[in-house]
Amino acid sequence: MTSPRRAPGGFPVVGIIGGGQLARMCQPPAVNLSLTLSILSESADAAAALVVPSAPVGSHLDVDDVLAFAKECDVVTFDHEHVPPEVLQALVDTGVPVHPKPEALVFAQDKLAMRERLTELGVPCPAWAAVRGEAELTAFGDVHGWPVVLKTPRGGYDGKGVRLVGSGPDAADWFAHGEVLLAEERVPFTRELAVLTARSPSGQAAVWPIVQTVQTDGICTEVLAPAPGLDPALAAQASQAALTLAGELDITGVFAVEIFEIAGAPGTAPSYVVNELAMRPHNSGHWTMDGSVTSQFEQHLRAVLDLPLGAVSPRATWTVMGNVLGGDYDELYPTYKHLLARDPGLKVHLYGKGVRPGRKIGHVNVYGEDLDDLRARARHAADYLEGTVTA
């Protein structure tokens, strides 16, 4: 393994476990800040491995790979939340700072642990229960209504590990593995929002304006920043809850809280419940790359290094992010040429990933004054790259 090369002047090496797009998008701010990234990468052609000089190939499941990697780093952080607890513990035992810490990360890794802790802290959640079989699920559904949202506590993201079930027996296949599952009431939400914060080890914290996330088939396809027409009281409560959580859970780095907005009775204010937590830069924060004074990737680097955080004010009235999913056509370069010609204000962010249908391969940002126009431009660009529109 070649050692990552530091910039002269005392600048540190930030190790990131996982070579996906989140690690990749840390490289532009790292260049500006004179920080060196080293990426423990699944493969030599992973998204992040293509853009940094030091990207040793290894597995986040292998203690030896992780420890050898960490030895060359001044701090270690993550592209994803899938590093197992025993590997995390071995990593912490080496003495290299790890952010977020395993004690916090467990609440993003284990949805049951998350629900327990949030409920203790008084953070609004959907009604929920740990269910060990069809009978417990049936009991829950009969109280809170069907269908029930059933989740595997670990390993899910982007709609994986989540399903709607209409009865206890509907879930027989999942219970067959003997796992304890998380049952949640199906919340009649009006829209999904996300609160993005960053917190440093010394406790400085910052929260970006709350955004609206639009999901299609369980995958985030569009983000509107800030969330249009958001009730100021709800915004203040949810922002405060995210900051409280960050502090109480001792979260370090960028931290996303996905929430459901719930309409109030006529004449009353809306409310919210927390859906999911993520302890890393998050898809709902990609708009910050072009729409905020400090992007979530720059902020994550600052936070894990315990550097002072940057300003989180928006740079435009509206910023719209559109996720680009893989389509049937894999020669993206000729496609994006046309797109750049059509919209000189479009900011394209591609991840260097091969196209597979439905895979997140990039996103676009546009910003300005006219939200409808921005949404149309972002939507067109994403559809065009996906191949679902051709003009």
Next chain:
Amino acid sequence: MTSPRRAPGGFPVVGIIGGGQLARMCQPPAVNLSLTLSILSESADAAAALVVPSAPVGSHLDVDDVLAFAKECDVVTFDHEHVPPEVLQALVDTGVPVHPKPEALVFAQDKLAMRERLTELGVPCPAWAAVRGEAELTAFGDVHGWPVVLKTPRGGYDGKGVRLVGSGPDAADWFAHGEVLLAEERVPFTRELAVLTARSPSGQAAVWPIVQTVQTDGICTEVLAPAPGLDPALAAQASQAALTLAGELDITGVFAVEIFEIAGAPGTAPSYVVNELAMRPHNSGHWTMDGSVTSQFEQHLRAVLDLPLGAVSPRATWTVMGNVLGGDYDELYPTYKHLLARDPGLKVHLYGKGVRPGRKIGHVNVYGEDLDDLRARARHAADYLEGTVTA
């Protein structure tokens, strides 16, 4: 030499000759656009070599190094203007596209050729002459006034290769080398401005708002974007002249025209003359990294690849850039921590270079509504990193 690794999807490799900060600052937009950079670098720890996976070490003066490097690239461009004509010609002969082309680049490499061509095209220049010895210099100075600005036609930048002489014999040492020199009248300018443009091989061109550059000891220390109080007619004329030059000289890539603003007689408009040309991203354009929809580095990549150009509109009322020069203290990291704490809106761009007194090691950008405040913040940050203020 390891081959640079392309992103899947037909994305190209852009080769940059020279591993300085201009090449380095192309990496963030290259990541976003899924382009791969390969840098022919002076050393393994050059500014750009620290931030890209492919940075073969070699000399821009060595034809074999340059040709081996270019074989792996889809287009070749430059971090600096010092590649000799015979190496450029060998490079062109390989068939790989080179931008800017040698036929254009000569006007940035050779100030005498530049003056001749600009004069032919009717672009305003100071009075000038090619002088072959003390007698010719004396004749020029006696007509146009002393002191005369004397320049070596090749190899100068940042005030190097330029001096003021008070008489013919004053320049005896330079004439001793037998070189033809460029004599120019000393223009009574009110301030220095820069016009930054980009042009693609297919002829699309764009010009950023004209900026004011502030020089200290011949080195640009501050840029105000846009130039405060600029006469609109002068702005239009100078922008048009830059676009005309880009077209007439068939310049490709980013192109800077440094100009002197000259006060008109009372009640009449100011005028300008062209001081220097640079055919690459330019210090006067570093503000675009945070202050324009498209930065000069992204635009340069787009231009040399003949991709459609991005929008050049400013993102804030004012953007101020402050150059950071090396001071006596070489541990920059602890210093910049304090600076980030003091100003959460400061955008720091460091080049990964070791500190040497007077060496350009980074810059800062700030943007907003209050020009005086922005100038004070940029000035403080640059001085603090340089070590000339300590609080």
